Amino acid sequence: MKETLDFYTRSLDCVHCGLCLEACPTYGVLGLETDSPRGRIYLMRALAEGRVEDPEAIRPHLDQCLDCRACETACPSGVRYGRILETVKSDLEEKRPKRGAKAALTRFLLAKVVAHQGRLRAFFRFARFAERIGLRSLARAVGLLPKSMDALVPHVPSAADRRPIRGTFRPDGPSRGRVALFTGCVMEQVFGKINAQTRDLLVQNGFEVVAPDAQGCCGALLIHNGQEREARNLAQRNVAAFAGFDHVITNSAGCGAALREYGDLLGTAEAEDLGQRCVDVTAFLAEKGLTATPARREVTVAYDAPCHLCHAQGVRTAPTDLLAQVPGLRLAPNPRAEDCCGSAGIYNLLQPGIAGEIGRRKAEDLAATGAELVATGNPGCMMQIGAHLRACGSTQRVVHPVELLLPNDSK
Ligand code: SF4
Ligand code: SF4
Known part of the structure; x- marks a missing residue:
């Protein structure tokens, strides 16, 4: 099969040096070779070569990967890990779709609701209505909405x-x-x-x-x-x-x-x-350069880099270069800014244990910066970081960098 062959060619670039291990958040939490980039590439190759017959034997390790691509930044051999993982997951999903009610519901919601903007809007209309008549609180009270998930799912904004x-x-x-x-x-x-x-x-x-x-x-x-x-x-x-x-x-x-x-x-x-x-x-x-001077903001900000901005798109200095032009704004050093926060799309809902630990570590790092605001440019990261900052008692507020660059507060 062409896709599998492409994947196989890409995976051969891995020379098993292990230089990516320290960068991998799941390896950092679980400490297992099978939950490291090198280990996962080994498992995927074993599957492609027929040395592993049952995909279920390796699927949990692939599902536990955040697809954060920190390993791509760390890899000196240029292994395109994200593409390898996504090709294999797609191949598996086509041939042996994941079993179980949770997998079926996830598949359905992503393909039939999230992918259709009209239906997604209807879903959020309903969610807003449900919140207003107290259904969310009820779901929380009777245990249908676990506390950890309630903290992650934000309140629905007005129409x-x-x-x-x-x-x-x-x-x-x-x-x-x-x-x-x-x-x-x-x-x-x-x-x-x-x-x-x-x-x-x-x-x-x-x-x-x-x-x-x-x-x-x-x-x-x-x-x-x-x-x-x-x-x-x-x-x-x-x-x-x-x-x-x-x-x-x-x-x-x-x-x-x-x-x-x-x-x-x-x-x-x-x-x-x-x-x-x-x-x-x-x-x-x-x-291009800012021609409209941002409004003055006397505030200390820690910038945190979304994985899909720094590792996947290679955008590293632009957000802080812009924030440095905001009059009055002070940037607080955030040495672990490029570490994943554990959001990773809906990973934090599907793998709450690992995502929770990664989120907790991220919140501790950010609280230690002493900044009043945390700026990050991805909706999932904003929700995950906000939830974990609240959970660790921090009063830091999470904003998108764009919010701080506007020339005035009136918009
Ligand atoms: S994508 Fe992230 S979680 Fe997955 S193997 Fe690479 S560094 Fe680890
Ligand atoms: S993915 Fe890159 S850094 Fe990791 S073991 Fe393979 S060659 Fe080394």
Whole structure:
């Protein structure tokens, strides 16, 4: 099978040096070779070569991987671990779908709800209604919603803050160019305000912003769950929706990484081309330069890097370069900024034990910075870090870098 052969070729780059082990959060928590990058590559090759017959023997180790890609940063041989993992998970899901009610429900929700923006909006409308009439509190009280999960799932914003951003928005002053804005699914429903702020930031810095109607979910959560077949349909839709724009701006690291890797997913020149035009809002503005001076903010901020921004997209200095231009803002050193927080899409819901320990360590590191705010550019990371900061008694608030770059507080 072509996919398996491609995967096999890629996995041969691993020379088993073990230099990635210290960077791996699951190895850090579990201390097992089978839950390290090197061990997982060994297991996946054993499966491809027929030395492991039952995929169930290795599946738990693949499921326990966050797909955070810290191992790719650490690897001197350039092993594309994320692509290897995603290919094998997709292959397994096609041939031997995971059994059990939890796996079936996850598959269903990702493919039939999250991937369809209309249904996702309806789901959040219902969730907001349920919260307002006290169903969430009831579910918590009778144990249907465990305390750990309740802490992770944010309250649903008002309808006004969930309204999708669509259309064309003229720049303030002379135009510096025209860009497309990717608005995402979770970002739109949970952090719609940040989408609006991203649009405003671009407009205020002289860019015409177009948010095409035809765009949809990026498919990242499906890819992480091995559902690449469904993700390809979404990718094709986005490739068409964003044709003709020089730059497609993202503000969610997970979505940005998925869009940038559409070439691997679809194997077409158009998909590869879209990937090259996609850029995180911080990388874009750091390169173009801010023309609108951010509002003064007398605050100390610790920047924490989403894995899919630093490891998957290679965006490392742009967010702090921009934050350093905010008058009054002080950046607190955060030595472990590139360590995973344990969010990883819906990993924290599927693997709460490991994700909880990784999240606890992240919150302790951030609390130790003494910063008043934590800035990070991915919705999953914002929710996970916020929940674990609250759990460890920290009063630090989590924000998206975009929120701190606006020229005034009125938006
Ligand atoms: S992707 Fe992250 S969790 Fe998975 S093996 Fe690599 S470093 Fe470890
Ligand atoms: S993935 Fe890279 S760093 Fe890790 S063992 Fe293989 S070659 Fe070494």
